[in-house]
Amino acid sequence: MNFDFTDDQKELGSVVRRFLDEHSTSSHIRSVYESNCGYDRELWTGLGDLGMLGAAIPEEYGGSGAGYLELCIIAEEIGRALAPIPFTSSICLAAEAILLAGSEQQKFRYLPEIATGRKIAAVALNHNNVRPILSDNQLNGQISLVHDAPLADYIIITATQNERATLVIIDTQDCGVTIENRKAVDRAHPIGRVILENASAESMVGAAWKDASGVCRIVHDRAAILIAFEQLGGAERALETARDYALERHAFNRPIGSFQAMKHMLADMFVATQLARSNCYFGAWALQTNADDLPLAAATARVSATEAYEQCSANNIQVHGGIGFTWDVDCHLFYRRSNGLAQLLGGRSHWDDRLITELDKRTA
């Protein structure tokens, strides 16, 4: 048993952190907030050029093939930095879906561009039954909410074909595809409505899969672990920000961090982040080794990290007091991102339910 990252992996984390400290500052994030671009292109392709986006994509498909433990570390740093990039959609979800369900030809075609950040892919892997209809390789219907769709070159979609779920990939340049911007709460991560009118669709699910729902579940589990690392990174940085402010701000002739009400709130935030970190480590191991426990590990990491980020991002504002409610102080960026990540892939109650389902199976 060994339950820590290696020194090399930790060094990778510091390299990514240094890069993001320079290229994903508050002003970078805020310029995405104010622009129509929806992401920081320079940051995105910069990470691609460093091999960070393709860390878990095998070399034959244009990635660096480092592995999932490395990708987890990168995800944590991206979460810490609130990086305004479509990492969750393109890397954690779309690349995983292609790796899992794509044909060899599709992997060679799409993954190298995704790994370098030259192309962006989004996903609409729906749980519900309201899916676009696929017929004769033409897709019709509407998907009301797709994260990063306004940026995407490709979208992977669960569609219904002959009353069964299937997985297709579309090119957003196709004349049958319309994407309407929706007003996102977290403006560094745009959201769109996708309207499909006889859009050309390429089928993705190979013969190995009976239908798309199995693929979606596995992709969601794997992505949940990477997203949990993003949440962990954000939670810890929110805690550190709150701690630093509590040391600097004085009231009643003392640093406010000397009041027990503050100390105890910050201590509880610390407990939440440590529990989340430990659960995330188990998730990282399950992801890397494709362990039988992966679904349980994913749900546990997700529940734990969601809770930590919600607690830390809310209390960060509380520690700051009135100034924390202003637009110019970064507290709300964490608060918004925390909400955005929490609602992804089905949200809290969905993952609570998944966790108990998996635990119940194991106990049976």
Place this chain on the structure above:
Amino acid sequence: MTMDFKDSPNDAAYRASAQNWMAENAPHHLLGELQSVPFFTLSLAREDPIAAARAWQRKKAEGGYAAIHWPKEFGGAGASPIQRVIWNQEQGAYAKLDLPFSIGTGMVGPTLMSFATENQKRDFLPKIASGEEIWCQLFSEPGAGSDLAGIFTRAERDGDDWVINGQKVWTSFAQYADYGLLFARSDFSAPKHKGLTMFFIDMKSPGVEVRPIRQMNEGSTFNEVYLTDVRIPDSNRLGGVGQGWKVSINTLMHERMSAFSTPTGFEELFKLCRTMDGPNGHPIDDPVVRSKLARWAALSSGLRYSYYRSVTKLARGEPPGPEASIGKLAAAGAMQQITRYALELQGEEATVMAPEPGLGDGWFQSMFLRAAALRIEAGSDEILRNIIAERVLGLPGEPHSDKDIPFNKRKRS
């Protein structure tokens, strides 16, 4: 070495030999009862629990599994931190028999290893490891709990002896103890933290009186200990005169790692939710119940993996990281909430010591009562939050208005 949750070949071999040894040597006839008894209590229907505990400890000492993390030269098993985790997993419910020895092996032993003479180590440590002698820890007093450095028990030098007078409280297992680690004030004119000295005493000495406390849960594992003109030789001193605070910090540091074994009651609640017949079927089928369970499942697995992270550090010869400070704080609060929720699910049946399949009658009721103490003992929730805030997060310390003045000159409240 890359992250790995599985046993290495060496770990697997150790586990297999521990399993074989357990199969041949464990007191199997006690297993059912040990599985159903509440945490922190040791009671057996047909046997003297202390005798049963001593017998198991002795057997482990012979088999090389007692005081698992101690060096072999002191009667321990010399196991690596990871082997310690494996052993704890394999020992399972039999670990409840460790209870009377936990202070000795967990806190006193390591303190003796740091501060006792070589002769004392040879005399005392192997008997702690084998369960032949039980030790207690005489720290808290009626007037000094969280503010431990405010103790009043007096140690006065008299020739080659010290004479001890005072009262200790919340002393676990004092009624069975052969020896006690004693924290006393040797200089009342020195500032609070500077006049303290650590000793150990023979609990059979004249002037030692142990009175079990009738606790709110009706157990009596805690005691009051009255010390009246108890004479102990200077050779029973651990560390220098006036150095007791440093020694006590060392003792309490060892408490930290032991705190990770603090249970939460989650597994028992989970089982209750799967098996209990409620008005709408099993509670586990209710989405509201599932959401609550999920949060506690994440907490209890977070504690387990935090412990593994600490063990990984120890295995590398590094001190545990900040994750080690969350164990008892998180577990104690969770146990109170978890047991209260079990009672909520039981409804009116919760107001009696209801039979609990697979567990003793009123298991959740007992643990609900016991959990209130868990949030106080071994560092109250408030003290542990202060420790995290100050030592991990670097926030300012609490004001100590009495820190630098002579102890006998400070204002008494």
